Amino acid sequence: MRTNVFVAPSDRHIRQRIVMGIVGLLALLISACGTASVSPSPTPTATATPVPAAQKPVYVAAVSSSPGQARQSAVYALNAQSGALAWKATLADPLFGHYPLVVDSSRVYATTTSNTNKLLTAFEAASGQQLWSISASTQDITVLGESGGILVALEGNDTLAGFTATNGSRVWQAMVPRTFSFDTAIGGGNVYAYAPDPVSELYAFRISDGSALWHVSTDRTLDTFSASGAAVYATFMIPNNGHPLGGVIAYSANTGTKLWENTSSSQSFMGMAQNDAVYVMTGPFQSSAGNHIQALNTSDGSQLWLSDPAGSALFNQIETSDPETLYVLSAPPASSEATPPSGPVYLSALHLSSASSPPVLWQKTLSTFYGAVAGNHALYLMRDMTTIDALNTGDGSKIWTFQTSGTSIVQLLVGP
Numbered sequence: 075m076r077t078n079v080f081v082a083p084s085d086r087h088i089r090q091r092i093v094m095g096i097v098g099l100l101a102l103l104i105s106a107c108g109t110a111s112v113s114p115s116p117t118p119t120a121t122a123t124p125v126p127a128a129q130k131p132v133y134v135a136a137v138s139s140s141p142g143q144a145r146q147s148a149v150y151a152l153n154a155q156s157g158a159l160a161w162k163a164t165l166a167d168p169l170f171g172h173y174p175l176v177v178d179s180s181r182v183y184a185t186t187t188s189n190t191n192k193l194l195t196a197f198e199a200a201s202g203q204q205l206w207s208i209s210a211s212t213q214d215i216t217v218l219g220e221s222g223g224i225l226v227a228l229e230g231n232d233t234l235a236g237f238t239a240t241n242g243s244r245v246w247q248a249m250v251p252r253t254f255s256f257d258t259a260i261g262g263g264n265v266y267a268y269a270p271d272p273v274s275e276l277y278a279f280r281i282s283d284g285s286a287l288w289h290v291s292t293d294r295t296l297d298t299f300s301a302s303g304a305a306v307y308a309t310f311m312i313p314n315n316g317h318p319l320g321g322v323i324a325y326s327a328n329t330g331t332k333l334w335e336n337t338s339s340s341q342s343f344m345g346m347a348q349n350d351a352v353y354v355m356t357g358p359f360q361s362s363a364g365n366h367i368q369a370l371n372t373s374d375g376s377q378l379w380l381s382d383p384a385g386s387a388l389f390n391q392i393e394t395s396d397p398e399t400l401y402v403l404s405a406p407p408a409s410s411e412a413t414p415p416s417g418p419v420y421l422s423a424l425h426l427s428s429a430s431s432p433p434v435l436w437q438k439t440l441s442t443f444y445g446a447v448a449g450n451h452a453l454y455l456m457r458d459m460t461t462i463d464a465l466n467t468g469d470g471s472k473i474w475t476f477q478t479s480g481t482s483i484v485q486l487l488v489g490p
Contacts, residue, residue, distance in 0.1 A: 120423075120436040123468035129154035129450040130489030131199065133182060134462065135175045136481035137168050148481050149175065149184055151202060154450040154488075157464055157474030161202030167191055169484060171216035177487050178220045181205065181239060185227075187214050194227070194242055199489065208242040219260040221281040226265045228254055234267060236284050246284030250277060261301025262327050268296050268308075276308065278330060288330035294323065302347035305333060305372065309354065312337075322352055322370060334375035338368075349397050349426065351378055367392065367402055367424075379431045381424060393448040399435065399467060400424040401453055403443060419443045421453075423470065436470045449488030456483055 134150040147165040152158065169175075170187035177183070182197045192215055195207040213230035220226070224245065225237040231254055235247040252269030259266045264287065267277045274295055278287040294310035301307070305324045312319040321337035338356055346353055350372050357365030369378040393401045402422045418439035424432040444456040452473055455463045459482040464473040 120469045122466045122471055123451045131160060132157075132450075132454055132462075132464075133175060133177055133487040133489065134476075134478070134483055135169055135184070135485040135487075136478050136483045138481055147174075147184070147186060148478075149182060149197065149202070150476075150478070151182070151199070152462075152476055154452065154464075155473075157462075157476040159476075163197050163202045163204065165193075165195065167193065170214055173216070173485055175485050175487055176217045176219055176225065177489055178239065179490055183217050183220070183225060183239075185215050185217050194225075194237065196239070196242060206242045208237075216256065218258050218265060221260060221263050221265075224281050226260065226279075226281050228256070228258070228267075234265065234279060234284065236281060248279050248284045248286060257297065257299055259299035259301040259306055261306065262304075264301070264327060266299055266301060266306045268299065270295065276306075276325065276330070278306070278327070287328075290325065290330045290332070292323070296323075300347040300352070301327065303372070304328065305347075307347045307352050307372075320356065322354060322375065324352075324372070324375060336370055336375040336377070346392060346394065347372060348394060353392050353394075353400060355392065365404075367400070381431050393446055393453065398426050400426055400432065401446070401448055401467070403440075403446060421455075421465075421470065423467065438465075438470045444483075445486060447486045447488055454486050454488070456486055459483055462486065 132152040132154055134152065136148045136150065138146045145168040147167065147169040149163045149165070151160040153160050165184060165186050167186035167188040169184060171185045174185050175182060177199065180199050182199050184195050184197070186193045186195065191209060192213065193207055193209060194215060194217065196205045197203065198205055215227050215229050217225055217227045220239055223239045225239055227235050227237065229235050232252060233247055233249045236245045237243065238245055250269060252275065253271055254267050254269055257268050260281070263281055265279050265281055267279070269275045269277065273291050274293065275289055275291050276296060277289040279285065280287055294312065296308045296310050298309045299306060304327050306327055308323050308325070310321055310323055319337060321335060323335045324333040325331065326333055352370040352372055354368045354370065356368045365382070367381045370376065371378055402424060404420050404422070420437060421440055422437045423435040425435040426432050440455070442458050444458060446453060446455050448454070448467065451467050453465045453467055455465060457463050460478045462476045462483070465471065466473055
């Protein structure tokens with residue numbers, strides 16, 4: 075096992091950074107209107123796309139929801155074409171972590187925690203058979219992802235660790251005198267981790283051996299991250315006397331050098347970097363006015379287009395599963411945090427066919443929405459805490475519905 079200690083110039087300061095994501099906010103707020111289709115301008119190309127037989131499974135992480143029942147967990151694997159249950163694995167302890175499941179081409183990994191056990195468990199992706207389970211740490215552990223046969227995980231709040239995917243043995247750990255947030259990015263064989271206090275710093279580590287590549291300090295409060303190609307992208311916020319400004323910074327993946335910065339007059343929340351563009355949700359987020367989806371050029375940060383597909387949405391989630399389509403979930407504002415939004419939740423499919431504002435391919439309204447993930451020519455919607463709907467990405471038609479029994483869903487994944 076290799077231990078890398080990265081010593082930064084400032085004193086150690088520990089404070090857990092708790093971030094409520096956009097899906098969590100939607101889960102608290104949204105319950106409005108019955109399921110129906112709305113009719114934007116008809117688009118001839120909005121036709122159902124066949125789901126091929128050989129597709130990636132859909133994985134579901136869930137925890138026991140029955141009163142008086144021990145807090146067990148379950149991992150479900152679903153057939154992509156039909157939604158039929160391929161296998162189910164039960165875990166004795168509750169799932170733990172910002173995202174408790176990680177999947178690679180042959181295995182599914184789950185982290186669980188109890189007063190006595192902090193376990194990392196691997197299952198065979200095809201059958202659900204347990205391959206290995208290790209007591210990974212005395213601290214809570216969150217697996218962040220896999221690259222080159224190495225699982226990278228956050229232990230406690232100041233240590234990154236690498237484990238072999240084949241048997242779970244620890245191969246390295248990297249410690250910094252900072253508190254890492256859960257907001258990380260993985261790409262190009264590296265993991266990028268953010269430490270917000272007492273100085274805002276972004277760290278890069280090589281996943282194969284845990285070696286520290288670089289770290290940069292910034293006067294911006296960084297928020298969300300995405301790695302793609304030769305760069306890592308971060309949204310940021312500037313307080314600005316109660317009227318926060320936001321934007322995106324691009325750093326070189328190899329050196330940490332700042333490549334460009336785009337500052338907007340409102341807050342920004344990143345969706346993803348893909349297809350030579352960075353897709354950002356931008357707006358004040360406290361009101362319905364001025365909220366948009368923005369596309370930035372990855373080479374220089376210039377704006378490619380600005381879109382408002384559903385009429386000044388307050389909260390958004392962005393997903394994509396192919397180079398030509400962007401799926402946007404949006405809701406108008408609620409009168410307060412204790413009430414649902416004042417209108418329906420829209421699911422819009424934007425066709426990325428040109429550099430101008432993309433046309434809406436199709437649009438639907440949803441009665442409820444707790445999260446989504448795209449893949450297999452389908453968009454998998456967590457309609458409530460127990461129900462998943464699979465929608466065809468070509469026209470939004472429903473393919474199948476899956477419902478858990480006695481468990482509440484906490485995460486959806488599509489196999490790589």
